[in-house]
Amino acid sequence: MIFLSTLLLSVLITIALVPIFSTMAMRWQLVDLPGARKVHTCAMPRCGGIAMALGAFVPVLLWNHKEPLVQGWLAGALILVAFGVVDDIRSLCAKWKFLGQIAAALVVILWGGVKIRTLGTLAPDDFLLPGWVGVPLTVLAIVGVTNAINLADGLDGLAGGICLLIFTCIGYLAYIEGDTVNGLVALALVGAIFGFLRYNTHPASVFMGDTGSQLLGFSAVTLSIDLTQGNTALSPVLPLILVGIPVLDTLTVMATRIARGRSPFAADQTHFHHNLMALGLRHTESVTLIYACQTALVISAFLLRFHSDWLLLTGYFVFSVATIVLLTAAGRHGWHEKLVDVAGQGSSVYRYLQNVKTKGIAIRYAFPALEAGLYLLLLVICVLPAKVPVYVTYSAPPFGALILATRIWKKEWVPDALRFTLYLLIPVVVYAGNQACALWAAGFPMRLCNVSFGGLAFLDIAVSKLSKRRDGFKSTPLDFLILLLAVGIPNMPERSLQEFQLGLIAAKIIILYFSFEVLMAEMRREFDRLAVVTGVALLILFVRGIL
Numbered sequence: 001m002i003f004l005s006t007l008l009l010s011v012l013i014t015i016a017l018v019p020i021f022s023t024m025a026m027r028w029q030l031v032d033l034p035g036a037r038k039v040h041t042c043a044m045p046r047c048g049g050i051a052m053a054l055g056a057f058v059p060v061l062l063w064n065h066k067e068p069l070v071q072g073w074l075a076g077a078l079i080l081v082a083f084g085v086v087d088d089i090r091s092l093c094a095k096w097k098f099l100g101q102i103a104a105a106l107v108v109i110l111w112g113g114v115k116i117r118t119l120g121t122l123a124p125d126d127f128l129l130p131g132w133v134g135v136p137l138t139v140l141a142i143v144g145v146t147n148a149i150n151l152a153d154g155l156d157g158l159a160g161g162i163c164l165l166i167f168t169c170i171g172y173l174a175y176i177e178g179d180t181v182n183g184l185v186a187l188a189l190v191g192a193i194f195g196f197l198r199y200n201t202h203p204a205s206v207f208m209g210d211t212g213s214q215l216l217g218f219s220a221v222t223l224s225i226d227l228t229q230g231n232t233a234l235s236p237v238l239p240l241i242l243v244g245i246p247v248l249d250t251l252t253v254m255a256t257r258i259a260r261g262r263s264p265f266a267a268d269q270t271h272f273h274h275n276l277m278a279l280g281l282r283h284t285e286s287v288t289l290i291y292a293c294q295t296a297l298v299i300s301a302f303l304l305r306f307h308s309d310w311l312l313l314t315g316y317f318v319f320s321v322a323t324i325v326l327l328t329a330a331g332r333h334g335w336h337e338k339l340v341d342v343a344g345q346g347s348s349v350y351r352y353l354q355n356v357k358t359k360g361i362a363i364r365y366a367f368p369a370l371e372a373g374l375y376l377l378l379l380v381i382c383v384l385p386a387k388v389p390v391y392v393t394y395s396a397p398p399f400g401a402l403i404l405a406t407r408i409w410k411k412e413w414v415p416d417a418l419r420f421t422l423y424l425l426i427p428v429v430v431y432a433g434n435q436a437c438a439l440w441a442a443g444f445p446m447r448l449c450n451v452s453f454g455g456l457a458f459l460d461i462a463v464s465k466l467s468k469r470r471d472g473f474k475s476t477p478l479d480f481l482i483l484l485l486a487v488g489i490p491n492m493p494e495r496s497l498q499e500f501q502l503g504l505i506a507a508k509i510i511i512l513y514f515s516f517e518v519l520m521a522e523m524r525r526e527f528d529r530l531a532v533v534t535g536v537a538l539l540i541l542f543v544r545g546i547l
Contacts, residue, residue: 006059007191014055014195021047046088049212053081055192067181072112076104084211105142114226120236120309148246149217155273156204163216164193169298237312241301370459375533382540384433393545396538460518
């Protein structure tokens with residue numbers, strides 16, 4: 001339960017704090033103003049990093065604060081958060097940023113014990129780096145990756161999505177390696193990023209600022225080094241693969257600036273995301289493409305985690321060269337424009353798809369399927385648990401009364417009452433059903449129920465993409481991450497994770513949350529059917545609990 005509670009607590013804290021800090025930031029003019037190098041066109045509050053930090057820190061402090069790694073990570077992260085907040089308010093010069101990053105790196109090395117000790121098969125057998133080499137190398141790695149993630153934060157949801165994939169992989173690898181400490185910290189960060197991306201996906205309403213990007217970069221490199229430098233068979237090259245996109249982007253940009261006779265630290269528009277948008281890709285297309293590349297690296301890191309270090313390093317080198325060559329060739333030859341000409345307005349397939357969306361042919365079937373499937377699944381998960389927890393039994397009537405009262409006296413509050421009820425009800429019921437299901441549900445019924453969540457996820461994407469309503473739920477690059485994690489995590493090959501079912505439980509909760517958001521956005525403020533089904537679900541839980 002500690003894993004699930006860590007994830008949910010970090011998500012809920014971050015989601016709750018972002019609006020509060022955003023209001024304060026706008027009132028005090030702590031905003032990121034538009035500029036020549038920036039994509040946004042209006043002032044944006046830079047407070048998401050503080051919300052993420054608190055969202056990650058609180059569950060870690062509650063469950064696992066006595067471990068040296070956790071204490072060192074917390075102390076180093078607090079240093080970076082403090083420098084980041086000052087930087088977001090007053091714009092620190094580069095030397096002060098580096099000072100804060102070096103201080104954080106030394107703290108996590110000396111207090112948390114994080115250090116590069118071995119290069120694996122890249123060095124002679126059993127060769128350990130002496131301290132005078134290992135410590136500076138670790139400082140360089142931490143400072144470098146911290147800045148790489150910071151520089152990658154150039155489009156809505158970009159840095160957050162990249163880091164979400166990184167921490168998901170770190171958490172999973174930590175779990176199968178039996179490293180609970182590392183896994184819990186990674187899971188807390190996953191939850192905080194998910195909560196933040198709720199507001200940061202294009203079009204964003206808040207930025208993470210240097211506070212958030214430095215925290216994520218520092219945490220990614222710290223956890224990945226600690227995971228691969230202990231008593232483990234994991235390759236020490238894995239951290240490079242996991243942070244491969246931001247590192248490659250930073251090195252490429254710096255090399256380009258030097259080649260042009262400029263300072264490697266001079267700001268410009270030569271990052272990967274700038275180049276993709278210069279090719280003609282839209283904001284969301286650029287972000288999704290980078291997500292896809294990061295996904296490929298994460299999957300490679302997992303599949304090749306026990307392979308030769310030279311193989312991993314060579315593979316990353318080939319990937320880097322191919323990426324740079326493709327981007328350069330695309331820019332010189334206008335590949336994007338040619339693809340648009342081939343598959344664009346003149347294509348019969350394109351015209352057919354546009355006609356399907358314009359006339360609402362597909363949405364007529366997709367939305368009723370989503371609504372009916374979601375209602376049925378909600379009722380099914382209420383009858384799955386072998387035993388309904390006592391606190392769920394006796395909280396069902398008050399929740400039902402709340403929904404009924406808002407329906408009678410304050411109808412505009414019904415959506416909030418439904419969200420409040422469902423967001424608290426779903427995690428507990430899903431967890432209870434997966435931990436101990438009723439006898440009739442064991443075997444094929446439970447497998448069929450699990451498969452139905454995948455179908456629901458695809459319906460979510462279809463409805464959000466096919467919707468013609470301006471105020472409907474809009475599909476974003478975050479959907480790519482949700483679909484990837486929801487479908488991928490429960491099907492990981494390790495039996496130990498399947499038995500514990502943490503990934504399956506988290507995926508089900510995320511899909512249900514996402515489905516209700518899509519449904520409520522498309523219901524044209526007619527929530528009677530959803531209120532009735534929620535009431536029936538509450539009644540089922542109450543009756544089953546008292547019997």
